[in-house]
Amino acid sequence: MTTSADDRAISLRPPSKVMRLERMGCFHQTRLSFMRSLLRLLADQGWHFSRDRWEVDARGVGLATYRATGPERCYSLVCLAHELPPEKRSDRVIATAWDATFTLFDGIPGQDDIQRLEKQIPLQEAGHCSQTELILARANRSVRLFEHVVQALASGKQPDRERIEQVGYLMRTTAVYGNGKFGISDRERIAQRPEFSAPFHCELLAVWLIRWFTVEIAEHLARSAGGDGAVKMNPDLRRRLGVGNSTGLGMAPFLVLHPALIHRWIMARETALLRVRRLEWCREHVRERFADLVLRMQAGVRKWHTVNKRQRARIEGLKEGLDSLYGHVMSGALDRAYPWDGMIRWSEQHLTIEGQELLVTLVIEPHADLVDDLSAQMSVDENEYLAIDGSMPLARLKDLIGRNYQWALAIDYQEKDQSSRFWYYSEEKLEPRVGERYEEPGADKEHPLAYGRDVKHLARHLDLFMSRHGDSVPAARFLRFHPEHRHSVRRVQITSVLDYAEIRDNLIGADMVPVDLLRCKLSFFGASCFDPRSDRWVRINMYQHAPFPDEFDWFRDDDWIYPRLA
Amino acid sequence: MKRSLNEIEQTCRKAAKGCGMPWGIADEVGKAVRWLHMFGLDGCGCTARHLRELDHGGCIAGVPGSDGSLRGWPGGPMTPMLAGPGFCDDLSGLDEAPIECGPIACPLLAAGFLGQAALSPERPVQVCWQGVEMHLFCRRLRISGRHECLYAESSPTIRISHSLLRGLEKTGKCPVIGDTDIAPDIWDELEGYAYWTYVESTDANRLSGAGAGLADND
Numbered sequence: 001m002t003t004s005a006d007d008r009a010i011s012l013r014p015p016s017k018v019m020r021l022e023r024m025g026c027f028h029q030t031r032l033s034f035m036r037s038l039l040r041l042l043a044d045q046g047w048h049f050s051r052d053r054w055e056v057d058a059r060g061v062g063l064a065t066y067r068a069t070g071p072e073r074c075y076s077l078v079c080l081a082h083e084l085p086p087e088k089r090s091d092r093v094i095a096t097a098w099d100a101t102f103t104l105f106d107g108i109p110g111q112d113d114i115q116r117l118e119k120q121i122p123l124q125e126a127g128h129c130s131q132t133e134l135i136l137a138r139a140n141r142s143v144r145l146f147e148h149v150v151q152a153l154a155s156g157k158q159p160d161r162e163r164i165e166q167v168g169y170l171m172r173t174t175a176v177y178g179n180g181k182f183g184i185s186d187r188e189r190i191a192q193r194p195e196f197s198a199p200f201h202c203e204l205l206a207v208w209l210i211r212w213f214t215v216e217i218a219e220h221l222a223r224s225a226g227g228d229g230a231v232k233m234n235p236d237l238r239r240r241l242g243v244g245n246s247t248g249l250g251m252a253p254f255l256v257l258h259p260a261l262i263h264r265w266i267m268a269r270e271t272a273l274l275r276v277r278r279l280e281w282c283r284e285h286v287r288e289r290f291a292d293l294v295l296r297m298q299a300g301v302r303k304w305h306t307v308n309k310r311q312r313a314r315i316e317g318l319k320e321g322l323d324s325l326y327g328h329v330m331s332g333a334l335d336r337a338y339p340w341d342g343m344i345r346w347s348e349q350h351l352t353i354e355g356q357e358l359l360v361t362l363v364i365e366p367h368a369d370l371v372d373d374l375s376a377q378m379s380v381d382e383n384e385y386l387a388i389d390g391s392m393p394l395a396r397l398k399d400l401i402g403r404n405y406q407w408a409l410a411i412d413y414q415e416k417d418q419s420s421r422f423w424y425y426s427e428e429k430l431e432p433r434v435g436e437r438y439e440e441p442g443a444d445k446e447h448p449l450a451y452g453r454d455v456k457h458l459a460r461h462l463d464l465f466m467s468r469h470g471d472s473v474p475a476a477r478f479l480r481f482h483p484e485h486r487h488s489v490r491r492v493q494i495t496s497v498l499d500y501a502e503i504r505d506n507l508i509g510a511d512m513v514p515v516d517l518l519r520c521k522l523s524f525f526g527a528s529c530f531d532p533r534s535d536r537w538v539r540i541n542m543y544q545h546a547p548f549p550d551e552f553d554w555f556r557d558d559d560w561i562y563p564r565l566a
Numbered sequence: 567m568k569r570s571l572n573e574i575e576q577t578c579r580k581a582a583k584g585c586g587m588p589w590g591i592a593d594e595v596g597k598a599v600r601w602l603h604m605f606g607l608d609g610c611g612c613t614a615r616h617l618r619e620l621d622h623g624g625c626i627a628g629v630p631g632s633d634g635s636l637r638g639w640p641g642g643p644m645t646p647m648l649a650g651p652g653f654c655d656d657l658s659g660l661d662e663a664p665i666e667c668g669p670i671a672c673p674l675l676a677a678g679f680l681g682q683a684a685l686s687p688e689r690p691v692q693v694c695w696q697g698v699e700m701h702l703f704c705r706r707l708r709i710s711g712r713h714e715c716l717y718a719e720s721s722p723t724i725r726i727s728h729s730l731l732r733g734l735e736k737t738g739k740c741p742v743i744g745d746t747d748i749a750p751d752i753w754d755e756l757e758g759y760a761y762w763t764y765v766e767s768t769d770a771n772r773l774s775g776a777g778a779g780l781a782d783n784d
Binding site for chain 1: 567568569570571572573587588589590591593594597648651652654655656657658659682683743744745761762763764765766767770771772775776784
C-alpha cells in the first residue's frame with residue numbers, strides 16, 4: 001500500500017526557500033519560459049515568416065524588413081544596418097551608435113513610415129517613436145566571431161564549429177525596449193492580443209527575428225566579398241547561433257518593483273513542480289525521455305563557458321551533480337511511488353543549489369500536458385495590487401510583518417556591511433547603478449529597492465504609533481501622519497496575499513550579488529549560457545538551438561533548447 | 567510632442583519624488599496622471615503646475631487632525647498628492663459617510679487618484695468640487711456640471727461619495743490607450759523635477775556603478 005501525495009506532505013516550496021537570492025541566481029529556463037511558450041504559440045497558431053525587403057549594400061549598410069504573419073495580425077521587424085567606427089563601439093547602454101538598430105512595427109510599414117523610422121530608430125533613446133512601434137532595440141557584432149564567420153563563408157568554407165560554440169552568437173543586443181519607452185506603444189495597447197498576452201512575448205518575437213537578420217547580414221557580407229564562391233551557413237551550424245545579450249542592472253529594479261508579476265512567474269514554476277511531484281508513478285516512456293534529457297543536459301553543460309570564478313565553480317558542481325543524477329535514475333529512482341517527489345528530496349541531499357534548480361527544470365520538461373496551461377497564468381495587472389487597505393488595523397499590519405519579514409527584522413541595518421550599497425539611476429541615459437553608500441555621493445537619491453530595511457523601519461514606527469494611539473487604529477490614519485511608509489505598507493499587504501512577491505534577502509548588503517537577480521529574470525525569458533562578467537552584469541544567449549523563422553514550417557522541436565550535441 | 571502613457575507615468579512619478587514626495591506617494595502620482603490622460607484630461611499640466619506651486623510654498627501637505635481626518639489649514643490648500651491617496655485609503659468608509667474636506671489644490675489631480683483606485687463597477691465614486699461632478703470607476707468616467715472649473719487651481723471643498731448614477735458602465739467614457747500630446751514646456755518642467763532623482767554621472771561611478779567597465783566589446 002502506498003501513501004498519498006497529501007500523506008507525503010507534498011506542497012509548494014515555501015518562499016523562505018525559493019525567494020532567496022542564492023537560489024534565484026541558480027534558476028534555469030523551463031518549458032514555461034517565455035521564449036519557449038512564444039515559439040509554441042507561433043507554431044500552434046500557424047504563423048509564417050518572410051523577408052520583405054533587403055536593401056543592404058556591400059559594406060553591410062542599409063535596410064531590411066522581415067514579416068511575421070499570424071491568424072489576425074502581422075508585424076514587421078525593421079532592421080537598419082550601420083557602419084560603426086571602432087571608437088564608438090561599446091555595448092554599454094550609454095553608447096550612442098551601434099552596428100544595427102531595430103524596431104518591431106505593428107503591421108507593414110509604408111514608405112512614409114520607413115522614412116520616419118530611418119531617421120528615428122538609429123537615434124534610439126535620443127529619438128522618438130510612435131505607437132506603431134512596439135519594440136526598440138539595437139545590436140553590435142561580436143568582435144570575436146562575426147568577421148570569422150564572414151571570412152569563412154566568403155571563402156566557401158563553413159566557420160569553425162568550436163569558435164561558434166565558444167561564442168554562440170553573431171550579434172549581441174545591448175538594449176531591447178518595450179512598453180512605452182521613448183514613445184513606443186504601451187503594453188496595455190497590445191496586451192489583449194493572444195500572441196502578446198504573456199509577458200515579454202513581444203520583445204522576444206523581435207529578438208527571434210533579429211537572430212535571423214544577424215545570420216543573413218553575415219551571409220550577405222560573405223557573398224559581397226566572395227562572390228559566387230561564397231556559401232551559406234550549414235543549417236545545423238546556424239542553429240548553434242543565438243542572439244547574445246549583455247544584461248546589466250536594469251533588470252534588477254524590474255524584479256523588485258513588479259511584485260505581483262514576479263509572484264505569478266514563480267508561482268507558475270512552483271505549481272508546475274508541485275504537479276509533477278504529486279504524480280504517483282512514472283510511465284516508461286517518460287522515464288526514458290527524462291534519462292535522455294539528463295544526457296543531453298550533460299552535453300550542454302560541458303559546453304557552458306564562463307570566465308567567472310563563482311559560476312565556473314557552480315558549473316563544475318553541476319557536472320558532478322548530473323553524473324550523480326544519471327546514476328540515480330539508472331538505479332531505478334523513477335520506478336518507485338512518487339518518483340519525482342523522491343527525486344527532488346534526493347537532490348536536496350546530493351546536489352548543489354545550481355543542480356537542484358536544474359533538476360526542477362528537467363522534471364517539469366517531460367510533462368507538457370500537465371503544466372503547459374500554467375503559461376497562461378504568468379501575466380498580471382500590477383494595478384490590481386496598488387490600492388492600500390486603509391481599514392486594516394495596525395496590529396494586523398504588524399502581525400503580517402512578523403509573519404513575512406522575519407528575515408528582514410533579523411538584519412541590523414545599522415551595521416555598515418548590511419547597508420553599504422544603494423541603488424540609483426544615473427543621469428546618463430538613466431542607467432541603473434549600484435553605489436557604495438559610505439564612499440560616494442548620491443545615497444540621498446536612492447531608489448526604493450531596499451524593502452527589507454524599509455519594512456523594518458516601518459515596524460519600529462508602528463510600535464511607537466500603537467503605543468500612543470492603540471493597535472486598532474486603521475492603517476489609513478497612520479499613513480496620514482507617516483506618508484513616508486506608504487510604499488512599505490503597500491508592500492506588506494501585497495506579500496500577505498502573494499507568497500512569492502518578495503525577494504527575501506538584503507538587497508543593499510555588502511555581500512549582495514546583483515547578477516543573481518538578473519539571472520532569475522533571464523531564466524524566465526528562456527535565456528541560457530549565463531556568463532557573469534562581474535557581479536553586476538551577465539552575458540547570455542537567447543534562442544541558441546531554436547529553429548529559425550525560415551525553417552519554422554518543418555522544424556518545430558519543442559525541446560530545441562536541449563540539443564543533441566556531439 | 568506625443569508621449570506614451572508609460573512615459574507620462576514614469577516622468578510624473580519621478581517628478582513628484584524629485585519635489586519631495588515619498589516614493590509610495592510618487593508611485594500613485596504616476597498612476598493617477600496616467601489615468602487622467604487615458605480619459606483625455608491634462609494630468610501632466612496639472613502636475614507641473616502643482617509641483618511648481620509646492621516648490622514655491624503655495625500650498626501645504628495637509629495636516630491630519632488629531633482624529634486622523636484630512637483637513638485644510640489656514641496657511642493654504644492641501645496638496646492632492648497627499649490628500650488623494652488618503653481619500654483612496656478611506657474608500658471603504660464611504661458606506662458610512664462621504665468624505666468632505668478642503669481647501670484643496672488642484673482637485674482634478676485628487677480625482678485621478680480616486681479614478682485609479684475606484685475599481686468596483688458596482689460602486690462608482692462621485693467626486694465634486696465647485697460644481698464639477700465626476701462619476702468614475704477604473705474603466706469609465708462621466709463628467710458633468712461646471713466644466714470650466716475642471717482645472718481649478720484650488721477649491722474650498724472637495725466631496726467624495728458613492729455615485730448614485732446607474733449604468734455608468736454603459737454610458738461612461740471609456741479610456742483610450744495611446745499616446746498623447748504634451749506641451750513641450752510642461753514636459754521639460756516635469757523632466758526638470760524628475761532630474762532631481764538622478765545621480766550625477768562621474769568617471770568613477772560610470773566605471774564602477776554598472777560594473778561593466780566603459781566598454782564591454784565582444
